[in-house]
Amino acid sequence: MNAPRLIQIARDDPEAMRAELIVGLTAPCAALAPKYLYDALGSRLFAAITALPEYYPTRTEAAIFRAHLGEIAAAVGPASTLVDLGAGNCEKAARLFDALAVRRYVAVDISADYLKESLDRLQYQHPAMEMLGVGLDFSQTLALPVEVGPGPRTLFYPGSSIGNFTPAEALDFLRQVHVACEGGALLIGVDLVKPVSVLEPAYDDALQVTAAFNRNLLLHLNRLIGSDFDIADWRHVAFFNAAASRIEMHLEAVRDAMVRWPGG
Numbered sequence: 001m002n003a004p005r006l007i008q009i010a011r012d013d014p015e016a017m018r019a020e021l022i023v024g025l026t027a028p029c030a031a032l033a034p035k036y037l038y039d040a041l042g043s044r045l046f047a048a049i050t051a052l053p054e055y056y057p058t059r060t061e062a063a064i065f066r067a068h069l070g071e072i073a074a075a076v077g078p079a080s081t082l083v084d085l086g087a088g089n090c091e092k093a094a095r096l097f098d099a100l101a102v103r104r105y106v107a108v109d110i111s112a113d114y115l116k117e118s119l120d121r122l123q124y125q126h127p128a129m130e131m132l133g134v135g136l137d138f139s140q141t142l143a144l145p146v147e148v149g150p151g152p153r154t155l156f157y158p159g160s161s162i163g164n165f166t167p168a169e170a171l172d173f174l175r176q177v178h179v180a181c182e183g184g185a186l187l188i189g190v191d192l193v194k195p196v197s198v199l200e201p202a203y204d205d206a207l208q209v210t211a212a213f214n215r216n217l218l219l220h221l222n223r224l225i226g227s228d229f230d231i232a233d234w235r236h237v238a239f240f241n242a243a244a245s246r247i248e249m250h251l252e253a254v255r256d257a258m259v260r261w262p263g264g
Helices: 014-026 040-049 056-076 112-125 167-181 196-202 209-225
Strands: 005-008 081-085 104-109 130-135 154-157 185-188 234-241 246-253
Touching: 005 112, 014 209, 040 112, 040 209, 056 185, 056 196, 104 112, 112 130, 154 167, 167 185, 196 234, 196 246, 209 234, 209 246
Parallel strands: 005 130, 081 104, 081 154, 104 130, 154 185
Antiparallel strands: 234 246
């Protein structure tokens, strides 16, 4: 059986990351990049979110694959190298292996530790397949390592994660994807606008798993910059912003709260 390889690319510069986070936290309307939601625990919580009854995107994509996998394979063509952007637990990409005749699977995710666990499990199920994990924050620059191998490549970006970008950022990202395909194809999942009664529960579920996912960001910040966020002071708020046509997740203080960090 092959053993999956794992490459960590472009580790964050702690000082640059700290500066980015503090700029975001001290802005008039505080905001942080979605990538900071995905530490090891955040990645596990998101995997749990995809199993919730309210969270329809994962079930919908799975149904599309079941009903139309043959048509998808005919449109995309064989994918000797499948590059899975934001791979997480790798389950979505695994549905494509047989239909696309995948020989090399490249899983890209910001959380390298969680990615290793996922690849070890997947390699056991597909012992003959070559697998490579790439720990990479591709939200700014999609720079795949040479170990991915030459093109053509099929890039896979499901889950409507393109919605994490502004329109201008999405255009820049898709241009980078075009280059990274090296003459191959892109298979992307993009959600359509749904009624608010469907959208908002998907991001504010009854079990409050999404709330835990969002509030875990504060614990991640405490580790990254030495802050003293108390999650009991904050609640999860999610709503559909009709003007921007997007779901937004916020953390709202439930009482007066003071947060400190070294040098702040």
